[in-house]
Amino acid sequence: MQITVTQIEKHYATVQAVRGVSFQIQPGEIFALLGPNGAGKSSIIRMLVGMTRPDAGHILVQHDGGEFDHVPRRYLGYLPEDRGLYADKSVEKNLRFLAQLHGLSAAETEQQLTHWLNVFELTDRRKEDLKQLSKGNQQKVQLIAAVIHRPALVILDEPFSGLDPLNQEKVVQFLQQLRADGMTVILSAHQMAMVEKLADHMLLMAKGQAVLAGTLAQIRSQAQPQPEVVIETEQPISSEQLDRWLAGYSWLLQTPQRLLVRLNETQQLSACLQQLLPYCALKNISMQNPDLHQLYLNAMTQHQQQEQAV
Numbered sequence: 001m002q003i004t005v006t007q008i009e010k011h012y013a014t015v016q017a018v019r020g021v022s023f024q025i026q027p028g029e030i031f032a033l034l035g036p037n038g039a040g041k042s043s044i045i046r047m048l049v050g051m052t053r054p055d056a057g058h059i060l061v062q063h064d065g066g067e068f069d070h071v072p073r074r075y076l077g078y079l080p081e082d083r084g085l086y087a088d089k090s091v092e093k094n095l096r097f098l099a100q101l102h103g104l105s106a107a108e109t110e111q112q113l114t115h116w117l118n119v120f121e122l123t124d125r126r127k128e129d130l131k132q133l134s135k136g137n138q139q140k141v142q143l144i145a146a147v148i149h150r151p152a153l154v155i156l157d158e159p160f161s162g163l164d165p166l167n168q169e170k171v172v173q174f175l176q177q178l179r180a181d182g183m184t185v186i187l188s189a190h191q192m193a194m195v196e197k198l199a200d201h202m203l204l205m206a207k208g209q210a211v212l213a214g215t216l217a218q219i220r221s222q223a224q225p226q227p228e229v230v231i232e233t234e235q236p237i238s239s240e241q242l243d244r245w246l247a248g249y250s251w252l253l254q255t256p257q258r259l260l261v262r263l264n265e266t267q268q269l270s271a272c273l274q275q276l277l278p279y280c281a282l283k284n285i286s287m288q289n290p291d292l293h294q295l296y297l298n299a300m301t302q303h304q305q306q307e308q309a310v
C-alpha cells in the first residue's frame, strides 16, 4: 500500500491541529509519526482512516490497483488512541468477535488466535475477561485485535504505552515481523529508542507542522549537520584552561578528562586538535552521533525558539 499525503489541514473549533503537512509512505515500510502531546499525530491518523476529512489538501491511498481518499476498512488494522475492546468479555471472545467482523472463517480465526496468543505469551489467559488482565497484557490483546485479520496496513496509535521495557521490546519484534510479512505499518510513539530501532521513515511534528522528515540518517543531517566530537585527554583539564586553549569553539567539559566539541560549518576537527595538542596529550577522539531522543529534543527546542522569535 502506498500513501501520499499532500498539504493536509485540519481545524477543530478553535484549534488548527494540522497545518499543511505532506509525506509519502511506501509499501512494506514502518513509518513513525513523532511529536509532543497535541502536535497533531492522532488528527493525521484519524484522517488516514477516514474518521474525519481534511479541511484542505488531499490523501491518496493506492492499493491492489485501486485509489482511495482514505484507507478502506477492509485493508486496515487500527489500534486507536482510546483503544476499544470490551472489558467484560474474555480475551478470546473479544478477538473472535473482531475476526468475524473482518470475515475470517472459524478455522482461520482459531489459527490466528493460537498464533498471536502464543507470540504474546497469553495462551493461558484466553478465557479471562479483559479487565482481569494487567494494563500491559490488555495492550497486547489490543495489538492482536489490530492484526488478527492480516491487513495490508496497520496503524498503531501509541503501541508502546503502558508496557514495561521487556514488553516494549516484544512489540518491536512484533512490528518487525509484520514488516517482514509485507504489511505497511504507521505508528505514533513517544519512545524514541524504540522508534530508532524500527522506523524506516519518520515525521517529526510540532504544533500541527512538520519539523523534520526522512530516514534517521536524513533527520540527523537536517537536525545536526555538524557532528559532535568527544575528546578524551590523558590528564585532567579544567574549564579555565579550555577557555584559553579553545577560544572560538563551542565545547562542554563532561568530566575532567572528557571534552565534547561541537564544530560549526567553518571549523575543522584538525584545526581544533592542533590548538589542543601543545597543552595536553589526547587519549581518544571519537565522533558522536546523537540518538533520535537527542535529535528530537534539539529539533523541538529549535522550533520553540523560532516560534518565539516570530
Ligand SMILES: Nc1ncnc2c1ncn2[C@@H]1O[C@H](COP(=O)(O)OP(=O)(O)OP(=O)(O)O)[C@@H](O)[C@H]1O
Residues within 6 Å of the ligand: 012, 013, 015, 016, 017, 035, 036, 037, 038, 039, 040, 041, 042, 043, 044, 081
Ligand atoms: N475532537 C477535537 N476537538 C477539538 N480539538 C481537538 C480534537 N482533537 C484534537 N484536538 C486538538 O488538536 C490538537 C492536536 O491534537 P492531536 O490529538 O492530534 O495531537 P497528538 O499529537 O495526537 O497528541 P498526543 O500525543 O497527546 O496524543 C490539540 O491541540 C488537541 O487539543
